[in-house]
Amino acid sequence: MIRLRNVTKTYNKSFTVLQRINLHISKDEFVFLVGPTGAGKTTLIKLILREEVPDSGSVYIDKVNTRDFNENQTSKLRKNIGVIFQDFKVFNRSIYENLAFVLKIQGEKKKIIKEKIDTVISLVGLEKKLHLHPFQLSGGEKQKACLARAIINRPLVLLADEPTGNLDPDASWEIMQILSKINQQNTTVVVATHDKHIVDMMRKRVIALHGGNIIRDQQLGKYNHEP
């Protein structure tokens, strides 16, 4: 589903963040991306999202090289990649309107918009908060709203950049459960995180970045090196 071939990424032509990265994540996988701050986790996610382009090497999504995508292809790609962040990026409108926005851009019919919103909102368990505005929601609820928005187009891939960075352990755990559910519905999930506790509990594939390289890639991994 996601393949990186010899990907090198530098900022300002001199500062190398990722160096000849090779990576393959298949369709049904749930992957944690770990590493110290500045290791390039966010950069890697931006490369997959094609918000950044590699200096050399290629990123393949669903076997398609995104290197020479134009603007339209990129926006089509984004419909197939859901993404959530640590700082919940939502409009200052009700959850319903936030979700509807994504579909209205695509010119969906009202009926379909309603159906799709119903589906995702029950998946994240926010049925009762659908018409509340962001300032009326807790952090966990905001993140669930973002999750709902990220998967409303049934994307192939869901990227989460420190999704639990601003949440307490309970809310974090809930978010992880939802991500897990989404993964079981045939969506590739990639989570960049510092949350040792969660990584250790989930026992998924763990990819560790350090100094621009992948230093470890383990199934059923833990946050730190196992002795």
Add this chain to the structure above:
Amino acid sequence: MNLRVVKFLFEEAFISLRQNVLMATIAIMTISISLIILAVFLLLFFDINSAIGGVSRNLTIVTYLDKEITSSGISKVEEQFALITGIKNVEFVSKEDAWKKMKDKFKYQEDIVNLVQGNPLPDSFVLTLESPDKIEDVAKELKLVEGVSDVRFGKEVVSKLRMFVQVFNYVGLSVVGFLLLATLLIIINTINLTILAKKFEVEIMKLVGATNNFVKWCFRIEGLVMGFLGAIVAIVIVDGIFSFVTYKIHMVFPFISVFTQGLSIITLNIFLLCLGLIIGLIGSSISIKSLLKSILKK
């Protein structure tokens, strides 16, 4: 882009305008004021120009002949006139006709007419010209014709009117030009501020799959809506002023027709609407170009 997307773009434009009511109102009012001034100028412009045109077109030269002229002298004069270029029509008015007309005119003041002994009026020719521009040259030539005693036309009136109109047109056009420019700048500024205020929203829009074009059209339509609303306000006010003024003038001078030969009010309304939309579109396009570059890099 399908119709639902277009509808959505308009909804978003109105939402955005509501979020910045004050700024939007100022921009819309600026458009209205400029358009109103433009409209008033245009109405005057067309009316005055067509009035001047009418005056000039109907301008005639009267040539009075010598009192003692014979009928063969009269036909000689007429032959001479035929040689002068620029004359469209020559009409002979005999002194008897002229005297009859005069008496007709003063038929309620017979005393005055009766004071006059015999017929004091000379024979004359009334000439219509092909174009009013050459009136002075023609008059000069007419004076040289033998048998002509005097040549009369509204010389000062014509040249003064023409001068006035020219100054009026130049001043008016530049005032309108500057106003439109100011309006454009205000729209650019308004959209600029909106884009800055929506930087975060634009980021989200891009994130959830909006194309650059979609984002651009959001702001363009906002500009168009402002231009449209500004034009509508202007049209309502201009039409109000128009019917009020024509009504008042009609009450006072029932025989004078104002604003009728010139510009039709419907044409004016359509023109104002188009201009409002164009200002809105150009203004927003300019600010998009300069501002979105930084936000929409990829």
